[in-house]
Amino acid sequence: xxxxxxxxxxRFLVRDDPRQSAAAKRIIDRAGEEGDPLVVSxxxxxxxxxxxRAAVKLSKSAITAEFRSLLLEASNLIFExxxxxxxxxxxxxxxxxxxxxxxxxAHYQRLGCSSMLTFDARAAKLPGGExxxx
Numbered sequence: 001x002x003x004x005x006x007x008x009x010x011r012f013l014v015r016d017d018p019r020q021s022a023a024a025k026r027i028i029d030r031a032g033e034e035g036d037p038l039v040v041s042x043x044x045x046x047x048x049x050x051x052x053r054a055a056v057k058l059s060k061s062a063i064t065a066e067f068r069s070l071l072l073e074a075s076n077l078i079f080e081x082x083x084x085x086x087x088x089x090x091x092x093x094x095x096x097x098x099x100x101x102x103x104x105x106a107h108y109q110r111l112g113c114s115s116m117l118t119f120d121a122r123a124a125k126l127p128g129g130e131x132x133x134x
Contacts, residue, residue, distance in 0.1 A: 032076030
């Protein structure tokens, strides 16, 4: 197995650089053909969301659609803590919280944490979020 850097994943999704996009598609397609899946870490996914939102200017719905497509259709990609990613996408779609908070909370819940302590009022409104008073 090999892991994907954010720039490879973003080039695959955005297709904004013809040479790099083609190389990213080729390596991801080949991974499926060779039975050697590629790993997408939580950090890679988190950074990819930031790039898609901040630099590429995709909407929340476009980002979640891209990530869902990868989760459901890309059998040649393995996502670290796939269940947490799915839960985080549902939270992200249905709340005002940032993707980072949604992903952290979902991952903490999968680790068995009862809550996620935060100073962020929006994150505290998530199920399992807990506002830390100062």
